[in-house]
Amino acid sequence: MKDGKFLTMAFESSCDETAVAVVADGREVLSNVISSQIDIFKNYGGVVPEIAARHHLENINEVMERALQEAEVTLDDIDLIGVTHGPGLIGALLIGVATAKAVSFAADIPIVGVHHIMGHISANFIQYPALKPPFTALIVSGGHTNIADMESYTRCNVIGSTRDDAVGEAYDKVARVLGLGYPGGSKIDRLAKEGDPDAIHFKRVLLEKDSYDFSFSGLKTAVLNYVNTQNQAGREINKADVAASFQQAVIDVIAEKSVSAAKEMGYGKMALAGGVASNSKLRDTLTDLCKKNGIELYIPEPVLCTDNAAMIGCAAYYKYKEGNVCGLDMEAYANLPIQEQQIL
Amino acid sequence: MYILAIETTGPLCSVALLKDNKILAIRESKEQKNHLRDLMPITGELLRDAAVDKKELNYIAVSKGPGSFTGIRIGVTTARALGQVLNIPVVPVGTLDGFCAKPQSTSGASGGRVTCGIINARRGQVYGIVKGFKPGGPYMLTDILEILRDEVLPKGLKAEFFGDGIDAYKETILKDLRDLGYELDKDFFFADEDYRYQDAGSVGLLAFEKIGKGEVLPAAEVFPDYMRKAEAQQKLEAGELPICKKPLI
Numbered sequence: 252m253k254d255g256k257f258l259t260m261a262f263e264s265s266c267d268e269t270a271v272a273v274v275a276d277g278r279e280v281l282s283n284v285i286s287s288q289i290d291i292f293k294n295y296g297g298v299v300p301e302i303a304a305r306h307h308l309e310n311i312n313e314v315m316e317r318a319l320q321e322a323e324v325t326l327d328d329i330d331l332i333g334v335t336h337g338p339g340l341i342g343a344l345l346i347g348v349a350t351a352k353a354v355s356f357a358a359d360i361p362i363v364g365v366h367h368i369m370g371h372i373s374a375n376f377i378q379y380p381a382l383k384p385p386f387t388a389l390i391v392s393g394g395h396t397n398i399a400d401m402e403s404y405t406r407c408n409v410i411g412s413t414r415d416d417a418v419g420e421a422y423d424k425v426a427r428v429l430g431l432g433y434p435g436g437s438k439i440d441r442l443a444k445e446g447d448p449d450a451i452h453f454k455r456v457l458l459e460k461d462s463y464d465f466s467f468s469g470l471k472t473a474v475l476n477y478v479n480t481q482n483q484a485g486r487e488i489n490k491a492d493v494a495a496s497f498q499q500a501v502i503d504v505i506a507e508k509s510v511s512a513a514k515e516m517g518y519g520k521m522a523l524a525g526g527v528a529s530n531s532k533l534r535d536t537l538t539d540l541c542k543k544n545g546i547e548l549y550i551p552e553p554v555l556c557t558d559n560a561a562m563i564g565c566a567a568y569y570k571y572k573e574g575n576v577c578g579l580d581m582e583a584y585a586n587l588p589i590q591e592q593q594i595l
Numbered sequence: 596m597y598i599l600a601i602e603t604t605g606p607l608c609s610v611a612l613l614k615d616n617k618i619l620a621i622r623e624s625k626e627q628k629n630h631l632r633d634l635m636p637i638t639g640e641l642l643r644d645a646a647v648d649k650k651e652l653n654y655i656a657v658s659k660g661p662g663s664f665t666g667i668r669i670g671v672t673t674a675r676a677l678g679q680v681l682n683i684p685v686v687p688v689g690t691l692d693g694f695c696a697k698p699q700s701t702s703g704a705s706g707g708r709v710t711c712g713i714i715n716a717r718r719g720q721v722y723g724i725v726k727g728f729k730p731g732g733p734y735m736l737t738d739i740l741e742i743l744r745d746e747v748l749p750k751g752l753k754a755e756f757f758g759d760g761i762d763a764y765k766e767t768i769l770k771d772l773r774d775l776g777y778e779l780d781k782d783f784f785f786a787d788e789d790y791r792y793q794d795a796g797s798v799g800l801l802a803f804e805k806i807g808k809g810e811v812l813p814a815a816e817v818f819p820d821y822m823r824k825a826e827a828q829q830k831l832e833a834g835e836l837p838i839c840k841k842p843l844i
């Protein structure tokens with residue numbers, strides 16, 4: 252405790268960001284330090300799990316030191332430790348979990364494990380201090396595409412998921428075939444601004460009428476086929492048009508599905524979460540569509556959309572307040588269904 | 596002076612508490628390859644049973660590798676965090692040196708047995724050491740056998756194998772040495788399973804020696820010794836990573 256506030260220090264290491272944050276009373280960010288490995292993985296065209304794990308190990312202690320310093324607190328002030336324990340790259344996750352457990356043990360601070368997606372959704376509580384559940388959540392990131400019913404601070408029901416590629420994966424693959432490099436999301440978003448979204452029609456895959464699931468592999472293949480066909484015919488490709496048309500097709504599907512889910516749930520509120528939430532086209536499209544349908548839209552600022560530890564601290568705080576504590580035998584999980592996160 | 600020693604590079608993980616160079620207690624995980632889950636609980640039990648508070652610890656000793664990459668990281672990460680929070684130095688110790696520091700290894704040496712530690716590195720390779728003949732490093736198993744054949748056994752010395760390399764390469768070793776006329780349990784030995792693998796006790800003993808020589812580090816300066824680059828990095832450096840052949844815009 253410091254100045255009467257309950258302090259949570261949180262760790263996040265599920266992919267290629269090593270992050271530690273200190274959060275007061277669950278929603279006030281005192282520090283949010285992120286050490287990204289993105290420059291390393293540009294050379295590889297994607298995240299290499301073994302290399303990510305090695306870098307997490309080398310960075311995490313310094314990142315924690317900085318998080319405490321920037322928050323102007325010491326470990327003695329910390330009341331709770333939160334850590335992402337899944338899902339994610341197992342070798343990467345275990346650096347955060349092993350560190351968090353050792354700190355918890357050495358400093359006698361209780362610890363709770365947090366589901367990565369609960370963290371992403373919780374970023375909205377930080378951005379909007381008055382926001383309360385329930386609401387509809389749309390999670391779009393490198394590894395996830397979900398529509399969820401956020402019933403309470405700790406209970407979340409996924410009602411739609413991708414059946415094949417996550418949005419971020421589709422972006423990365425299309426970016427690769429266009430020779431844009433890694434990561435694909437921001438590169439395509441930027442290039443698409445110079446292109447015509449109606450130049451090429453890629454089929455929107457909406458699946459069954461009553462389903463909130465997604466499928467992006469067909470769209471990805473359609474783009475690859477288009478590029479190959481043009482190449483074989485010796486025709487020049489307008490990369491900006493391809494990027495814009497691909498992005499339009501993705502966003503049409505996501506926006507339509509999520510807004511109709513929000514209408515069915517009837518909360519009148521939808522919160523966006525995950526790295527792809529920074530995509531400007533997605534933000535604009537959803538803003539329009541939500542306005543038309545009388546739904547209030549919540550979008551965290553980019554630093555809270557990317558993988559960070561402040562969001563994990565927020566989710567940990569609410570989990571702890573409901574009486575959940577983990578033991579020092581906590582594990583890390585490459586796969587962790589969101590429905591199971593409460594019991595771990 | 597209390598040393599908490601951590602060993603997570605092998606199939607089981609273990610922790611030991613030493614007072615100077617005396618092992619007070621050792622705890623070992625019961626299940627293989629669940630180091631992340633087991634390490635902190637057995638550490639807590641170890642200290643509680645010995646009635647030593649974590650704040651009384653003076654050093655954290657840790658086996659830095661080689662061994663299972665995941666195992667190494669769990670041990671080194673934990674040692675770094677404990678050292679950082681308890682504000683005490685960390686003593687990194689080579690896993691292969693740990694084999695040579697085992698009591699069975701030192702008593703074996705007095706009977707003319709040369710310690711030969713081997714950790715399975717797959718594809719015919721080991722991380723190995725032949726005490727007094729070959730320093731620790733990544734080798735082909737055949738390189739280790741060659742040293743035994745050419746330099747150790749002809750002198751009438753005997754060899755004793757330690758480590759999980761035995762489990763992977765037992766047949767190859769048997770065939771190779773028997774073909775030369777050497778006999779199992781007479782000229783060469785496979786360490787009993789009770790003391791075949793890495794253990795935290797020897798990590799602590801080695802650390803005690805290193806502390807005497809001032810070979811200790813601040814927690815954040817302790818890194819794993821994988822003895823091998825990540826596969827993707829090897830490929831990248833060799834220009835064999837397919838993605839990198841394309842020009843990036």
Ligand SMILES: [Zn+2]
Pocket residue numbers: 367371392525526557558
């Ligand atoms: Zn994420």
